[in-house]
Amino acid sequence: MKDNPVVVAIIGVGLIGGSLALALRQNRFSRKTIGVDSNLLHQQQAMNLGLVDEINELDAAVKSADIIILAVPVNTADALIKKVLELVDQQVVIDVGSTKTSICKNANLSNKRGRFVATHPMWGTEFSGPTAAVEGAFKEKAVLICNKEESDADALMITEKMYKSLGMHLLYMDAGAHDLHAAYVSHISHISSFALANTVLEKEKEENAIFEMASAGFESTVRLAKSNASMWLPIFQQNRENVLDVLNEHISQLRKFKSCLEKENYEYLLELITHANDIKKVLEPSKALIE
Amino acid sequence: MKDNPVVVAIIGVGLIGGSLALALRQNRFSRKTIGVDSNLLHQQQAMNLGLVDEINELDAAVKSADIIILAVPVNTADALIKKVLELVDQQVVIDVGSTKTSICKNANLSNKRGRFVATHPMWGTEFSGPTAAVEGAFKEKAVLICNKEESDADALMITEKMYKSLGMHLLYMDAGAHDLHAAYVSHISHISSFALANTVLEKEKEENAIFEMASAGFESTVRLAKSNASMWLPIFQQNRENVLDVLNEHISQLRKFKSCLEKENYEYLLELITHANDIKKVLEPSKALIE
Numbered sequence: 326m327k328d329n330p331v332v333v334a335i336i337g338v339g340l341i342g343g344s345l346a347l348a349l350r351q352n353r354f355s356r357k358t359i360g361v362d363s364n365l366l367h368q369q370q371a372m373n374l375g376l377v378d379e380i381n382e383l384d385a386a387v388k389s390a391d392i393i394i395l396a397v398p399v400n401t402a403d404a405l406i407k408k409v410l411e412l413v414d415q416q417v418v419i420d421v422g423s424t425k426t427s428i429c430k431n432a433n434l435s436n437k438r439g440r441f442v443a444t445h446p447m448w449g450t451e452f453s454g455p456t457a458a459v460e461g462a463f464k465e466k467a468v469l470i471c472n473k474e475e476s477d478a479d480a481l482m483i484t485e486k487m488y489k490s491l492g493m494h495l496l497y498m499d500a501g502a503h504d505l506h507a508a509y510v511s512h513i514s515h516i517s518s519f520a521l522a523n524t525v526l527e528k529e530k531e532e533n534a535i536f537e538m539a540s541a542g543f544e545s546t547v548r549l550a551k552s553n554a555s556m557w558l559p560i561f562q563q564n565r566e567n568v569l570d571v572l573n574e575h576i577s578q579l580r581k582f583k584s585c586l587e588k589e590n591y592e593y594l595l596e597l598i599t600h601a602n603d604i605k606k607v608l609e610p611s612k613a614l615i616e
Numbered sequence: 617m618k619d620n621p622v623v624v625a626i627i628g629v630g631l632i633g634g635s636l637a638l639a640l641r642q643n644r645f646s647r648k649t650i651g652v653d654s655n656l657l658h659q660q661q662a663m664n665l666g667l668v669d670e671i672n673e674l675d676a677a678v679k680s681a682d683i684i685i686l687a688v689p690v691n692t693a694d695a696l697i698k699k700v701l702e703l704v705d706q707q708v709v710i711d712v713g714s715t716k717t718s719i720c721k722n723a724n725l726s727n728k729r730g731r732f733v734a735t736h737p738m739w740g741t742e743f744s745g746p747t748a749a750v751e752g753a754f755k756e757k758a759v760l761i762c763n764k765e766e767s768d769a770d771a772l773m774i775t776e777k778m779y780k781s782l783g784m785h786l787l788y789m790d791a792g793a794h795d796l797h798a799a800y801v802s803h804i805s806h807i808s809s810f811a812l813a814n815t816v817l818e819k820e821k822e823e824n825a826i827f828e829m830a831s832a833g834f835e836s837t838v839r840l841a842k843s844n845a846s847m848w849l850p851i852f853q854q855n856r857e858n859v860l861d862v863l864n865e866h867i868s869q870l871r872k873f874k875s876c877l878e879k880e881n882y883e884y885l886l887e888l889i890t891h892a893n894d895i896k897k898v899l900e901p902s903k904a905l906i907e
Contacts, residue, residue: 447829467828496828506825509816514837519888520869521808522895525800528865534797535898537758537787538738545836546805547895554889562882569877572870574818578811579867586860591853597810598845604813604838607826 330356334390336383336405338362338371340450341421342396343458346376351460354490359386370455387412392487395420400559403431410435417480419444419487423507424563425471425500432475439477442484443500445469445507446493453553464492471500508567513575515549515557516568522550621647625681627674627696629653629662631741632712633687634749637667642751645781650677661746678703683778686711691850694722701726708771710735710778714798715854716762716791723766730768733775734791736760736798737784744844755783762791799858804866806840806848807859813841 333355335342342360349355360377362368368380387393387409395402395409399422406428409418418441420428425443432441446468450457468488473481485495498506525535525547561568585594624646626633633651640646651668653659659671678684678700686693686700690713697719700709709732711719716734723732737759741748759779764772776786789797816826816838852859876885 449833451833469829494828498825502825506829510826510829510834513812513815514833516870516873517808517812517837519892520866520873521804522892523869523872523888524804524862524866525898526891526894527869528800528862534789534793535801537785538760538797538801539898542740542742542840543801543805544899545839546808547899548836549833550892550895551899552889552893554886554893557889558882558886561877561885562880565877565880569874571815572874572877575811575815576867576870576874578814578818579807579863579870581814582807582811583860583863583867586852586856586863589853589856591849594852595845595849597814598843598848600817601810601813601841602843602845603817604841607816607830608835608838608842 330354331391332357332359332389334359334361334381334386334393335377336361336386336393336395336409337397337401338367338376338455338458339396340453340457341446341448342394343371343374343376343455344448344460344462345394345396345421345446346371347458347460348463348491349487352490354487355392359390361386367455374455374458376455376458383409384412387416391416392483393418395422398422398556398559399424399427399563402428403563406431406441407435410437410441413437413440416440417442417483419484421446423511423560425469425503425507427563429472429475429500438475440480442473442476442480443471444484444488445471445503446488447511451548451551453556463488466493467496468493469496469498469503471498471503473497504564505567508564508571512560512564512568513571515552516561516572517575518547518549518552522547621645622682623648623650623680625650625652625672625677625684626668627652627677627684627686627700628688628692629658629667629746629749630687631744631748632737632739633685634662634665634667634746635739635751635753636685636687636712636737637662638749638751639754639782640778643781645778646683650681652677658746665746665749667746667749674700675703678707682707683774684709686713689713689847689850690715690718690854693719694854697722697732698726701728701732704728704731707731708733708774710775712737714802714851716760716794716798718854720763720766720791729766731771733764733767733771734762735775735779736762736794737779738802742839742842744847754779757784758787759784760787760789760794762789762794764788795855796858799855799862803851803855803859804862806843807852807863808866809838809840809843813838 335346338360346358358377360371360380361383371377402420402422429443432438448466626637629651637649649668651662651671652674662668693711693713720734723729739757
């Protein structure tokens, strides 16, 4: 492994891959960025937007890079990880997907498992593709590193160095624990938003009224419903059991609100709302971490 | 009615009342702002923050104002509207509450109904009280004016002039239609957020993991869960039937996601997500209006 700056190959130059490419060039962690993408339009956009220095085939990109970042939907990452590990020698392979159990299981099938580091930078938006890439995306955000004991010490160290260079806050977790927590802090929010969007689209016929009345609160709760299906469907598939548990709990919480309204039990409704206000304690410490 | 600038009495100097006070002074629509608030701390804060020029009792404030703005929780507005209308002569009384059927019904009990204009500026945050007041809050947002035919022509005109002076986009609607649409674009988002917050708080014991992992998507969907119970409980009470309808639809939409996951029916899950993506069409025209 050469000293910094290094050559980085980004497999999947979309929202996350593209934003990582920008950030790692800007802080001079990378001296060259090679993009790999099966989508021709995305290849062109990534070059035109200056996200990467060149576009290449997977094999060639892996061979000439020091660090390979897998930033594709989680089902594609699962399909690619073994092949990418077969191509590497001393390089480091890092994935950035929203589920971790499945990719770790697939990586374990390779005798080069040690070169792989499973990570999840906690940043994203509802947009996708190279045009969604933004500068300064990861600064002061958390990044989860999973099953670190299964990675070679030097691969782990290089990965930590990369994320630290972006100003990220490192957290370590077992892949199973990650997937459970991710169901709570990310996956259920998306399902709730998708369902809320469908609720409005289903029942509301006079769309003009909604167009015009839609307020900031509405936009805030449904913005995730714009999220890309090809990214989110595989996440729900892979984290199916945890997502189902949380979804059941969420439906049962909504039923409590429904029951209060049906029975006009406003004392209990007040209790439910006041209890929900405690989410401040969850949200504000996370802000405190950023400061 | 004197020419501009006028004296404005704000009953309830909180998030909305305080922000209106600031905006109407800043654009010189008001030459003097009188605050009325039953909460002593809020009285002091409103003065200290310079939201109002003086604090006074309800009767005196109404008597010396040209425009009286009711910016209290909707149950308090219901209780006050008849009394305030009794006190007015040629002044205009405007409410800014999130439900409109109930206040119009109460106003109709007064023989001075014509002096009242029922409105709902589509702006708010999850914070409350005078310290939550912000500058520039209403610019380019929509404001609903309900049952305008029940207001005197001059009262309506002054109200329209006031909201236009804030750069707002005027919409007219029957109170019943307003409450139905508001259930979709605002009330259900709040219930969904409250329930989502309770889901996380209920099941997630290792809070540290959530603190640290909580991402922007999570914060976006649960931020409304911080909203004040004393404002929202009366809204849900007054709009109970519409909110129940929308809540039932929302639960049934969530059950579709649940059923897909249970049966591993990923084709239909993809369809549900892709359909939800259509919410772009609802959100983006509303942005277009702003531009």
